[in-house]
Amino acid sequence: MAAQKTGGSLDWSPMPPTVFAPCRSKCPAHVDVPGYITAIAEGRFTDALEIVLERNPLPSVCGRICLRPCEEGCRRCLLDEPVAIAMLKRAAADFGAYQHPKPRALRKESVAVVGSGPAGLTVAHDLAAQGLRVTIIEAKPKLGGMLRYGIPEYRLPGKALDRDISHILSLGVEVRTGVKVGADVTLARLGEEHDAVVVTAGLQSSRVLEIPGAHLPRVLAALPFLEAAACGERTGIGKRVVVVGGGNVAMDVARTARRLGAAQVDVVCLESAEEMPASRQEVEEARLEGVGVHCSWGPREILGEEDVSALDVVRCTSVFDEDRRFSPVFDESETRRFEADTVIFATGQGADIGDLGIETTPRGGAVIDPQTMKTSIEGVYAAGDVVTGPTKVIDAIAEGHRVAACVIRDLTGDTALLDGLDQESDTLGEVPESMRYKVVTRRRVQMERLEFYEAVGTFDEIEAGYTEYEAAREAQRCLGCTTGARLVREKCASCLTCVRVCPHNAPNVKYRGYLIFDAEACHACGACASQCPAHAINIEGHSEEEMDRRVETVLAGSAGDATMQFACGCTPLLPELGLSDPRTLTVTCLLRVSEATVLRALQHGAGRVVFTGCVEVNCRYPYARELVARREADIRALLRQMGMDDALIVPEATDEDEGVHLR
Numbered sequence: 001m002a003a004q005k006t007g008g009s010l011d012w013s014p015m016p017p018t019v020f021a022p023c024r025s026k027c028p029a030h031v032d033v034p035g036y037i038t039a040i041a042e043g044r045f046t047d048a049l050e051i052v053l054e055r056n057p058l059p060s061v062c063g064r065i066c067l068r069p070c071e072e073g074c075r076r077c078l079l080d081e082p083v084a085i086a087m088l089k090r091a092a093a094d095f096g097a098y099q100h101p102k103p104r105a106l107r108k109e110s111v112a113v114v115g116s117g118p119a120g121l122t123v124a125h126d127l128a129a130q131g132l133r134v135t136i137i138e139a140k141p142k143l144g145g146m147l148r149y150g151i152p153e154y155r156l157p158g159k160a161l162d163r164d165i166s167h168i169l170s171l172g173v174e175v176r177t178g179v180k181v182g183a184d185v186t187l188a189r190l191g192e193e194h195d196a197v198v199v200t201a202g203l204q205s206s207r208v209l210e211i212p213g214a215h216l217p218r219v220l221a222a223l224p225f226l227e228a229a230a231c232g233e234r235t236g237i238g239k240r241v242v243v244v245g246g247g248n249v250a251m252d253v254a255r256t257a258r259r260l261g262a263a264q265v266d267v268v269c270l271e272s273a274e275e276m277p278a279s280r281q282e283v284e285e286a287r288l289e290g291v292g293v294h295c296s297w298g299p300r301e302i303l304g305e306e307d308v309s310a311l312d313v314v315r316c317t318s319v320f321d322e323d324r325r326f327s328p329v330f331d332e333s334e335t336r337r338f339e340a341d342t343v344i345f346a347t348g349q350g351a352d353i354g355d356l357g358i359e360t361t362p363r364g365g366a367v368i369d370p371q372t373m374k375t376s377i378e379g380v381y382a383a384g385d386v387v388t389g390p391t392k393v394i395d396a397i398a399e400g401h402r403v404a405a406c407v408i409r410d411l412t413g414d415t416a417l418l419d420g421l422d423q424e425s426d427t428l429g430e431v432p433e434s435m436r437y438k439v440v441t442r443r444r445v446q447m448e449r450l451e452f453y454e455a456v457g458t459f460d461e462i463e464a465g466y467t468e469y470e471a472a473r474e475a476q477r478c479l480g481c482t483t484g485a486r487l488v489r490e491k492c493a494s495c496l497t498c499v500r501v502c503p504h505n506a507p508n509v510k511y512r513g514y515l516i517f518d519a520e521a522c523h524a525c526g527a528c529a530s531q532c533p534a535h536a537i538n539i540e541g542h543s544e545e546e547m548d549r550r551v552e553t554v555l556a557g558s559a560g561d562a563t564m565q566f567a568c569g570c571t572p573l574l575p576e577l578g579l580s581d582p583r584t585l586t587v588t589c590l591l592r593v594s595e596a597t598v599l600r601a602l603q604h605g606a607g608r609v610v611f612t613g614c615v616e617v618n619c620r621y622p623y624a625r626e627l628v629a630r631r632e633a634d635i636r637a638l639l640r641q642m643g644m645d646d647a648l649i650v651p652e653a654t655d656e657d658e659g660v661h662l663r
Helices: 022-026 033-041 045-053 060-065 069-073 083-094 118-131 158-169 185-193 222-230 248-259 280-288 392-411 416-421 468-475 497-501 525-533 545-552 596-605 624-641
Strands: 012-013 110-112 133-138 173-179 194-197 219-222 240-244 264-268 291-294 297-301 310-320 326-339 342-345 381-382 483-487 507-508 514-517 537-539 562-568 581-587 607-614 651-653 661-662
Touching: 022 069, 033 045, 033 083, 033 468, 045 060, 045 083, 060 083, 060 392, 069 083, 083 158, 083 468, 118 133, 173 280, 185 194, 194 392, 219 222, 222 248, 222 342, 240 248, 240 607, 248 264, 248 280, 248 291, 248 342, 264 525, 264 545, 280 291, 297 326, 381 392, 392 416, 468 651, 483 514, 497 507, 497 525, 497 607, 525 624, 537 545, 537 596, 545 596, 562 596, 562 651, 596 607, 596 624
Parallel strands: 012 514, 110 133, 110 194, 133 173, 194 381, 219 342, 240 264, 240 342, 264 291, 562 581, 562 607
Antiparallel strands: 297 310, 310 326, 483 537, 507 514, 651 661
16 A cells, blocks of 8 residues: 655555566466567567566577467457467567576586476576586487477477577586486486486376277387487378377377378367367367367277277267266267277376386376475475476476576575565456557467468478567557556656546546556556656656667767667668668657657767657557657757757658658
8 A cells, every 4th residue: 555645745556566467477487478578569679588588498499389378368368369479489589689698606506407398498597597507417319308309390490499408508507418317327326416406307208098909010109209200210100190189299299190191190089179188279270281180089999910900989978077087988889990000199198207216106207395396305306297297388497497496495595586486476457448449459460381281291380480570560569568657756746747648547646645557557658757747757667777778779889970760669760761870779659758868869979869650550559649749849849949950850651651751
């Protein structure tokens, strides 16, 4: 609750820092989604990448294969379509520069990380960033775990994975590949060589159902099949393939089989179409690639003598009992036969850590103390799918953060990372009705991709990714949740200018004279900050100090005759202006450019300043045009008083042809 200022003047109650935008709350790793999307909207791809890397060390990976729980929370869903959050994360990785920062001062403590999937890579990243000595132990020839050997190249190219791994290794992480813990080296030996060991071995084994015919040569398990395909090995699957299973792995197997030459691929699963664990998008894309998806069938027998000839299935009437426990029920009177040269089971995965000596669950996973993440062996921790069972990549990343924080606490006594993970947070509510009608509805920018008839003939990546322009356009659709106004209470003059100029009625005078900024209504346009006479309002991540830094960076090396362009959205400086040495700084709205910012640009070497607004059809804040015109007039008046009438140029774009003229 806000405290009232003395003398009867207004006070302000700031939004608590623990209130997250719904997209960030939905993300298991709590990536600052609004922060990096705002940076992309302004063309700052390296800044966006740095924001993502704070909480997600695998942006190239997650930008391609994440199941996007963040988009389920996007408040734009209430208006048209969610912002393409995952695709924008990929754009940050595609166009931003990985900075390879140096870790903190190197410490004496060392940690071995067993496994290099998403959890293991996250652990290595976090520990190395804190200065601990980290060694990754990986049984495969290359790092990446199931990201490399279980996800097909058409979804996650190896070069994208390598880009993320290279960033992690740049922190000083050592690597030992081709070493299987339990066979080539014991867990006890690793415990002697290191201060802690973290097991993130994932789920390395696939289950094959014990039904008649399961012993035949062309009955395969999903993970070995996908690994063989990833390594370029000949799989010899024939022309007719039946995949058993209803999850995303089954879809990967089926689509991979099509690319390996199978003319007919059928997926059969126990679940109904509504119950299938596979994502709707994966199922739809498999169908478009010619895969038949047959729900509510259970495998009964694989036919064949020396080779597979067919799979017999029986109708499944229900998969779960009334308590949602797995308990399938079949109708033996309804059967079906699928002709097949190969049957591939994608019916579950299991951990392969029985020879490590740690306590395991009945299903073979590691048993840990959830508070400490420790296993039954002192100094040995575990996280990821080897503990939780099959999860999303972003869940494994979140688990990696937690176990790394626990290790740092136990080895160094530093609890800061763990305290940050355990911090309670609230989620921003829905878009107020008063704001909805002012937001321009706009469909998400579609990404260029291979046609499905082209995709089945190659392992080339299906989705081409956004261009920089497309990414900026899509980022402009973001409502800017939680990136809005922040008031410096000591500077506030209680003039209520912010109340008068705000298009969304975000600042309001409440009872007892309190001035409250409604975070649910704030659209982060910057109108209040630019009009505040006391300079008492900042936009989150967009302070005057930050603008000064960006202006100085853009104008570095100019000789006093450069043209400083402040561009709205991703509007380029059009050549028709005929201005020399153009330097561009993009902002989400010209309202964010104050008189002080313009003067600093002139001080840093700009000979002229150009305001370039976007055309109305592309404008994120169409209601702000009148306010922008006032801002331009105020700046002109100030420059006129200083004898610099011609220092500000405003090219005006027309909506018809997007041409420009000067005024």
